[in-house]
Amino acid sequence: MLEVSAIHSFYGKAHILDGLSFSVARGEVVALLGRNGAGKSTTMKSVMQLVPPRAGSVSFEGRELVGLPAYRTAKAGLGYVPEDRRIFSDLTVLENLEVGRQPPREGAPHWTVAQLFELFPNLAERRHNRGKHMSGGEQQMLSIARTLMGNPALLLLDEPSEGIAPVIVEQMARSILTLKAEGLTVLISEQNLHFARAVADRAIILESGQKKFDGSFALLEKQPEIRDAYLSV
Ligand SMILES: Nc1ncnc2c1ncn2[C@@H]1O[C@H](COP(=O)(O)OP(=O)(O)OP(=O)(O)O)[C@@H](O)[C@H]1O
Numbered sequence: 001m002l003e004v005s006a007i008h009s010f011y012g013k014a015h016i017l018d019g020l021s022f023s024v025a026r027g028e029v030v031a032l033l034g035r036n037g038a039g040k041s042t043t044m045k046s047v048m049q050l051v052p053p054r055a056g057s058v059s060f061e062g063r064e065l066v067g068l069p070a071y072r073t074a075k076a077g078l079g080y081v082p083e084d085r086r087i088f089s090d091l092t093v094l095e096n097l098e099v100g101r102q103p104p105r106e107g108a109p110h111w112t113v114a115q116l117f118e119l120f121p122n123l124a125e126r127r128h129n130r131g132k133h134m135s136g137g138e139q140q141m142l143s144i145a146r147t148l149m150g151n152p153a154l155l156l157l158d159e160p161s162e163g164i165a166p167v168i169v170e171q172m173a174r175s176i177l178t179l180k181a182e183g184l185t186v187l188i189s190e191q192n193l194h195f196a197r198a199v200a201d202r203a204i205i206l207e208s209g210q211k212k213f214d215g216s217f218a219l220l221e222k223q224p225e226i227r228d229a230y231l232s233v
Contacts, residue, residue, distance in 0.1 A: 079152025
């Protein structure tokens with residue numbers, strides 16, 4: 001579904017992604033792991049063309065994304081939830097969800113507000129609350145739910161467990177497993193190995209914008225030296 005081939009991405013002169021390649025198959029949940037600054041967020045932004053790679057290819061369902069403006073990636077079926085949860089703080093939960101509404105998409109799960117409230121019960125209870133009156137974890141859920149209102153075929157979640165209470169992290173993990181059961185393809189960036197292992201099928205470990213490991217969590221467990229070298233655990 002997603003094929004990233006030898007991308008090189010920069011901020012100005014700073015060369016961040018250095019020939020990175022990986023793929024994500026339909027229905028898979030893949031976790032991008034690595035320390036602070038390893039390049040996880042930049043990878044997400046490069047897929048979304050928010051940081052367009054200067055070389056290499058990002059192919060989504062056979063279509064080249066490099067060279068397209070960022071808004072076209074959303075139209076193509078990619079849903080992106082950035083690390084800084086851009087919800088509208090003066091709008092209510094229901095209004096935030098409406099902002100994200102897009103027509104159903106062939107080959108992707110179709111979400112209604114009622115289904116999203118089942119997926120994130122906290123949001124149902126707070127449907128008339130304004131974004132600014134919600135906890136960090138609830139805002140994170142709202143940000144994911146609003147993106148799902150666009151009926152994406154591939155969901156990119158940048159560090160969904162960061163800075164939220166452990167009980168909410170557990171709910172978040174359950175919600176992601178439900179998304180997987182619905183057949184959604186998910187690429188998730190994580191520092192929390194425990195969370196990543198609970199939700200993802202496969203781990204890709206980055207360091208200095210290069211791929212250091214790509215495989216199952218079972219395989220990763222057999223190679224503790226990789227974990228010790230590239231993850232902060
Ligand atoms: N807007 C920017 N301008 C310049 N350099 C940046 C910018 N954003 C990130 N970087 C640098 O790019 C490198 C990769 O950062 P990135 O945010 O992709 O890492 P990450 O693995 O997502 O880590 P984090 O968990 O801190 O978000 C880091 O060295 C970072 O300092």
